[in-house]
Each structure stands twice: as structure tokens, then as C-alpha cells.
Amino acid sequence: MSISSAFNLASSGLRVTEARADLVASNIANASTAGYTRREGTQVSGGGQSVDLRMVRQIDDRLAAMSRDASAALGKASVGGEVLRGYLSTLGDIADEISPAARMATFQAGLDLLANNPSNPSVQADVLARADMLVRSLNTASNALEDSRTQAGASFESAAGEVNTALSDIANLNARLLGQTAGTSGFSSLMDEMNQRLDALGSQMDFKSRWEANGTLSLFTAGGTELVNGTDAARLSVDRQSGAIIADGTDLTPDRPGVRGITAGRLAGLSQMLSTVIPQMKLQQDELARGLVEGFEAADSSLMAGQPGLFTDAGAAFDPAQRDGLAGRLSINAAVRPDAGGALWRLRDGMSAATPGDAGATAQINAFITAFDTARPIATDAGLGSSARLGDMAANMVGAQHTIRVIADRAAGTAGIRLAAFEDGRSTVEGVNIDTELQKLLEIEQSYGANSQVLNSLSNMIDTLLNAV
Incomplete structure (x- = not known):
């Protein structure tokens, strides 16, 4: 993998992590909002050069x-x-x-x-x-x-x-x-x-x-x-x-x-x-x-x-x-x-x-x-x-x-x-659990740190190459 490809992947990873954090923040902010359906982010590949986040509403149509x-x-x-x-x-x-x-x-x-x-x-x-x-x-x-x-x-x-x-x-x-x-x-x-x-x-x-x-x-x-x-x-x-x-x-x-x-x-x-x-x-x-x-x-x-x-x-x-x-x-x-x-x-x-x-x-x-x-x-x-x-x-x-x-x-x-009974089931699927969302924030923080480390390593690598010339 080239340095540019790695850089693109790490950058898009940061953008996805930021988008996931926004989703979690939105879920927490709307936990008590009537009619709000919990959102989840699904990562999709951008042709091998990047990753994107797709928003998905959590709903069970049959249960509804x-x-x-x-x-x-x-x-x-x-x-x-x-x-x-x-x-x-x-x-x-x-x-x-x-x-x-x-x-x-x-x-x-x-x-x-x-x-x-x-x-x-x-x-x-x-x-x-x-x-x-x-x-x-x-x-x-x-x-x-x-x-x-x-x-x-x-x-x-x-x-x-x-x-x-x-x-x-x-x-x-x-x-x-x-x-x-x-x-x-x-x-x-x-x-x-x-x-x-x-x-x-x-x-x-x-x-x-x-x-x-x-x-x-x-x-x-x-x-x-x-x-x-x-x-x-x-x-x-x-x-x-x-x-x-x-x-x-x-x-x-x-x-x-x-x-x-x-x-x-x-x-x-x-x-x-x-x-x-x-x-x-x-x-x-x-x-x-x-x-x-x-x-x-x-x-x-x-x-x-x-x-x-x-x-x-x-x-x-x-x-x-x-x-x-x-x-x-x-x-x-x-x-x-x-x-x-x-x-x-x-x-x-x-x-x-x-x-x-x-x-x-x-x-x-x-x-x-x-x-x-x-x-x-x-x-x-x-x-x-x-x-x-x-x-x-x-x-x-x-x-x-x-x-x-x-x-x-x-x-x-x-x-x-x-x-x-049905509403309880819907609440489990559609509703927001604050504890679960907070756990996701910890995972997002770790993901953000990992992508930042990749970018930092790439930056150091480029600096080393430039100094060697």
C-alpha cells in the first residue's frame, strides 16, 4: 500500500469516526424525543481508497x-x-x-x-x-x-x-x-x-x-x-x-x-x-x-x-x-x-x-x-x-x-x-439506551486514537524521507 493510499484511508477513518460520534451524540440528545428512532452507522468501503459511514435507522417493520x-x-x-x-x-x-x-x-x-x-x-x-x-x-x-x-x-x-x-x-x-x-x-x-x-x-x-x-x-x-x-x-x-x-x-x-x-x-x-x-x-x-x-x-x-x-x-x-x-x-x-x-x-x-x-x-x-x-x-x-x-x-x-x-x-x-408487549419490543429495537451509547463513545475514542496514530506515523515517515533527500 502506498503512503498516499494509507493517508487517504486514515483520513477517511477520522471522518467516519467523527460522523459516528455525531450519531451517538444525536442519539443521546434525542433519547427522550417522541418518535425518534435510534441511528446506527454502518461503514462501507469507498473503492479500497477510503471508508464511508452510512446511517441506518433501527426499526423492525413487522414489530411496528x-x-x-x-x-x-x-x-x-x-x-x-x-x-x-x-x-x-x-x-x-x-x-x-x-x-x-x-x-x-x-x-x-x-x-x-x-x-x-x-x-x-x-x-x-x-x-x-x-x-x-x-x-x-x-x-x-x-x-x-x-x-x-x-x-x-x-x-x-x-x-x-x-x-x-x-x-x-x-x-x-x-x-x-x-x-x-x-x-x-x-x-x-x-x-x-x-x-x-x-x-x-x-x-x-x-x-x-x-x-x-x-x-x-x-x-x-x-x-x-x-x-x-x-x-x-x-x-x-x-x-x-x-x-x-x-x-x-x-x-x-x-x-x-x-x-x-x-x-x-x-x-x-x-x-x-x-x-x-x-x-x-x-x-x-x-x-x-x-x-x-x-x-x-x-x-x-x-x-x-x-x-x-x-x-x-x-x-x-x-x-x-x-x-x-x-x-x-x-x-x-x-x-x-x-x-x-x-x-x-x-x-x-x-x-x-x-x-x-x-x-x-x-x-x-x-x-x-x-x-x-x-x-x-x-x-x-x-x-x-x-x-x-x-x-x-x-x-x-x-x-x-x-x-x-x-x-x-x-x-x-x-x-x-x-x-x-409490542411497544416494549419496539423500545428495545428503536429506543436509545444511554449506557450503550456511552460505551460506543469509548470505542470511538479508541478508533480516533488509532487513526490519529496512523496519520502521525505517516507524517513521520514523510519527514524522514524528505530529510534523506
Whole structure:
């Protein structure tokens, strides 16, 4: 090897050592920077005359993809608790005295007491109070569920906005990556930004990605619909009433037959909440209210066709065409309210009785009690079976609705554990370990000293040769 060749190698070695020191310093300085991926330097030969340093980001794409899938699963499962927590606390559990199931049992017990004291005004007033509490429990639950629907709708639109921002940012990053050279500082910084956008997107929806030959990233839904192609990004729009998700005219709504859409993430969870879960809960409420209205109409022998019974639809008899929202409109017939011109004795004699009957009569009261023992038909899409007694229907409704959150919380717990495991693995690969970086500085110092010694020896050799001439 000639002296000039040795000199070039030693000089390039010093430059590489300096670049390695800069990399280590950058790693240490950004150890706590969100989204920063550890850099490593790989030495490459420069044609036998020099050495160069190539920067490599430490990342495991497969582990990152699994982490984002777990994040999407957690995002979807967390929606149940996020949206339903307030409503379910208002609804109460089966054993809670505020729940419709408990209020139903309390009202039935009051009718039993009235059957033993049919003419006692205080017992009659107590039955009316219990009926009021039952009605209020359903009214309150209906209003709380509507509030949850409103909250879910707002979150749905917000999530879609975050997805649109992330997709647009990814397309913009693609445009900036086109002018970059792999292995440079600028390229690595852009890749860190891309990594952050993908992680943020992962909690909102599941997706697939593919790096193209030109260095840009293409993005697709789990079903295969294109979201980002080079510098072009799809734009999502949502319908908070139906839970539909549309991307530039293409349906992405979860669980729709033939749709190549999304299956996980907060966006999917909120879509299902608006399209399926909350509507079914609302239907269950309305079916229970219908059972009360129809059951007590059928049990009241004083009524003519079209007249309202004890439980009414805002004062009117049940109208099959007006079932939607019935739980929120459920009310007690004014005919039994003294403060509205009614009379408590109608709880004994029937809502349309013109005058008080026998003070000791119990036939009508027993007919009301029998209404609780008669199985009422239930709409099949309510998810509570085809028929049930009123008390069982109330208990089944409360139990089924709490089960939805229990299942969601269990799924969130499982997804959270998976996400933590994957994130720990990513941290090992991508994160900066200060102790390791400091050890590298010692190695760099030794390498710098070795290259300096070579240059010093070459300088002495040249001086000796010059002095010999």
C-alpha cells in the first residue's frame, strides 16, 4: 500500500469516526424525543481508497405493524367504556334501586300491597309514586342514551378528522421523501415523522402499508381499499346517524357485506356504536316501554279501544307507528293524578272508570298484577328473545347492556397487554439506551486514537524521507 493510499484511508477513518460520534451524540440528545428512532452507522468501503459511514435507522417493520394492529384493537375496544360509561351508571345494574329492573319489581310489590288494601289512599299514593319512579328510570335512561349517542357522533366526526389529517400528512411526507437520499440525516428525520403519523393513525383504524420502488409509502384499509398513493390521499366523510364511513365515494363501513373497509380502531368502534350498539339499546328500552303500555292497556277492563291505560305515550294510547323513542315519552295517565284532576281510586277501578267502585274490589288490581306474569312479544332485532314477562324483560335488558361494556373492557384489557408487549419490543429495537451509547463513545475514542496514530506515523515517515533527500 502506498503512503498516499494509507493517508487517504486514515483520513477517511477520522471522518467516519467523527460522523459516528455525531450519531451517538444525536442519539443521546434525542433519547427522550417522541418518535425518534435510534441511528446506527454502518461503514462501507469507498473503492479500497477510503471508508464511508452510512446511517441506518433501527426499526423492525413487522414489530411496528403488530404494534399498530394492537393499538387499533385497543382503540376499538376502548370505545365501549368511553361512550357507555355515563349511560350505564345512569341505568344502574340489575340490583341497583335506580335501574328499571329494580323499579319494576318495586312497582309490582306496591300493587301487591294495594291488593291487600284497595281503598287505602296512602297505599294508592304509594303505588302511584312507585309507578312514577319506574317511568322516570326509563325516561332518564332514554335521555342518557341519547346523550351517549350525541357524544359518540361528535367523537366519530373528530376521529374521521384525525384520520384525514394523518392521511394528508403521510401524502405530504411522501412528496418530501422523493427528494431525499436514503441514509442521510434528512431522510431519517422524515422517516421518523412518517413513523409518528403511522402510529397515530394506528389507534384510529387498522391499515396495511407498502413501500414503493420510488421510496413513497402506499396505504390501504385492512380490506384493501387504497387510502394513500404517492402524494394523493383519500378523504373520509362520516354520517353520525348511520355510522357510515365513506372515502372518496368508497364505502369503508365495518361489517357491511362486500365492503373492503376497516375492522378495528376507534373509528370502527364508533361506527359500530352508532350503527348497531346504541340503536339496539334504544330499541330494547322502547320494547320495555311498549310492554308496559300495551300490557296495562290490555289488563284494564275499563278502557275502550284507543284509550290510554296506566302507562301512556305522552298521555296517548300505544301507536305501533310511534314506537321509536317511546321510553323517553313514557308517562303516567293523568286520570290517576289528583294534581292533574284525576283520582287515585282509578288504580283500583281502571283508568276510564267514571265513578269509584266497591271500596274492597280487587279484580282490576289483580288484573294489573297478572300483566307482570304474562309473556309479552319482543321485536326480534332487540336481541332479548322473542317474548318475556315484563320483569324478566327489564332484567334482561339491563344485564345485556352491561354485558356489552364488560366484553369491551375485557377486549381492551387483552389488547392493552398485547400493545404493551409490542411497544416494549419496539423500545428495545428503536429506543436509545444511554449506557450503550456511552460505551460506543469509548470505542470511538479508541478508533480516533488509532487513526490519529496512523496519520502521525505517516507524517513521520514523510519527514524522514524528505530529510534523506
